[in-house]
Amino acid sequence: MSQPSVLIAGAGPTGLAAALLLDMRGVKVRIVDSALRPAAHSRALVVNPRTLDLLAGTGVTERMLAEGRPVRGVRFHENAEVLATIEATSVHPRYGLTVLSQARSEALLTEALDARGIHIERGVRAGCVGQDDDEVRVALNGASDGEQGYAAVFAADGARSDFRKTLEIGFSGSSYPEPWPLYDVPLQTTLDRDHAHLMFFPEGMIFLLALDDEVWRIISNMPDPLSRLPGGTVSSEPIWESSFHIAHRVADRCAIGRIALGGDAAHVHSPVGARGMNLGIEDAAAFAMLFTAPGAQPMDALQRYHRERHAVHKGVVRRVHAITALARSGNPWVARLRHVAIPWASHMPALSGRILRTVAGLDHPTPTP
Numbered sequence: 012m013s014q015p016s017v018l019i020a021g022a023g024p025t026g027l028a029a030a031l032l033l034d035m036r037g038v039k040v041r042i043v044d045s046a047l048r049p050a051a052h053s054r055a056l057v058v059n060p061r062t063l064d065l066l067a068g069t070g071v072t073e074r075m076l077a078e079g080r081p082v083r084g085v086r087f088h089e090n091a092e093v094l095a096t097i098e099a100t101s102v103h104p105r106y107g108l109t110v111l112s113q114a115r116s117e118a119l120l121t122e123a124l125d126a127r128g129i130h131i132e133r134g135v136r137a138g139c140v141g142q143d144d145d146e147v148r149v150a151l152n153g154a155s156d157g158e159q160g161y162a163a164v165f166a167a168d169g170a171r172s173d174f175r176k177t178l179e180i181g182f183s184g185s186s187y188p189e190p191w192p193l194y195d196v197p198l199q200t201t202l203d204r205d206h207a208h209l210m211f212f213p214e215g216m217i218f219l220l221a222l223d224d225e226v227w228r229i230i231s232n233m234p235d236p237l238s239r240l241p242g243g244t245v246s247s248e249p250i251w252e253s254s255f256h257i258a259h260r261v262a263d264r265c266a267i268g269r270i271a272l273g274g275d276a277a278h279v280h281s282p283v284g285a286r287g288m289n290l291g292i293e294d295a296a297a298f299a300m301l302f303t304a305p306g307a308q309p310m311d312a313l314q315r316y317h318r319e320r321h322a323v324h325k326g327v328v329r330r331v332h333a334i335t336a337l338a339r340s341g342n343p344w345v346a347r348l349r350h351v352a353i354p355w356a357s358h359m360p361a362l363s364g365r366i367l368r369t370v371a372g373l374d375h376p377t378p379t380p
């Protein structure tokens with residue numbers, strides 16, 4: 012049996028998609044994850060049309076569509092009144108925005124890999140020992156075989172990436188000081204479950220998205236969002252509550268030599284826009300295409316990956332940061348701007364289309380080999 016040529020560090024959505032798409036293109040891969048089991052709770056909830064397009068042909072898209080439920084668009088509210096609705100149903104010719112928990116998306120990718128005979132090695136932490144013109148040497152802490160050489164590493168090891176740190180790649184950007192509470196909570200409400208809802212208050216905002224017929228995901232930049240839900244809405248005991256901090260950062264390089272960074276290892280940004288997991292899956296698809304392009308040598312493929320993906324990452328993080336800043340601001344002038352601009356934008360297809368294409372992952376061309 013030949014040795015794997017690409018090691019994938021991390022079995023989150025980015026690493027799983029990379030393993031699947033590389034294997035389907037004939038590259039022998041090995042995928043390891045330091046965690047003993049997948050995360051029980053879901054961070055990402057929305058699979059966007061770009062992801063569904065990139066995974067078409069793997070069998071995963073069909074299963075995501077069968078299990079997920081469509082979101083028709085976003086409704087904006089201010090002081091208990093509806094400001095505007097932007098419909099998203101025609102953003103892509105084949106696919107819409109689909110609500111599916113990150114845990115299920117990861118499970119479907121894992122099942123597709125298992126069916127191809129690729130099994131995640133869990134409890135194995137990968138670390139870079141060094142690289143030269145011929146290979147990258149990786150230590151696998153927790154594996155039976157220890158240090159090995161590979162043609163390339165795809166480091167999908169998350170926001171705190173060991174590989175990014177070992178390569179001393181900066182992670183430039185900024186973060187917001189406030190914690191953002193998160194709840195998955197059953198609600199009795201008259202809010203329409205087919206739309207996501209963004210509610211503005213003088214002190215901040217609340218985002219609501221129905222996960223199923225009962226449970227809603229609520230995130231906010233205000234301390235107690237459950238006390239600010241619209242009149243007539245009754246919440247039960249949350250099934251999950253947490254809080255997170257938002258940063259907007261892009262790695263200064265997304266490949267050095269034979270090591271490429273993908274997903275949160277290369278970029279982090281607010282969940283407003285629902286891009287993190289989806290952009291990571293797109294990194295995986297771009298890496299698989301460039302690595303297997305006819306005649307491509309690994310070092311050239313990775314250099315091209317850096318050039319193309321770094322530009323995409325900077326653009327997406329800039330746009331998501333701008334949308335988040337507009338949504339989060341408590342400044343009365345920004346609130347007035349929102350009050351006027353959102354209803355206006357909802358009647359301007361050119362403008363609302365730009366916002367929707369950002370959320371749908373269609374704000375830049377599809378990666379090509």
Ligand SMILES: Cc1cc2nc3c(=O)[nH]c(=O)nc-3n(C[C@H](O)[C@H](O)[C@H](O)COP(=O)(O)OP(=O)(O)OC[C@H]3O[C@@H](n4cnc5c(N)ncnc54)[C@H](O)[C@@H]3O)c2cc1C
Nearest residue numbers: 021023024025045054055056057137169274275287288289
């Ligand atoms: C509240 C919230 C809501 C979100 N909503 C959305 C959304 O709706 N849509 C969306 O697209 N995104 C969303 N995101 C972002 C999304 O969750 C992340 O972008 C996504 O999980 C990134 O995937 P990843 O595979 O790059 O990294 P991760 O999911 O972080 O996976 C990294 C994996 O690497 C492993 N690992 C770490 N170090 C090593 C090592 N040295 N060796 C081996 N394994 C290692 C870890 O155990 C982990 O399993 C949201 C995030 C938050 C916080």
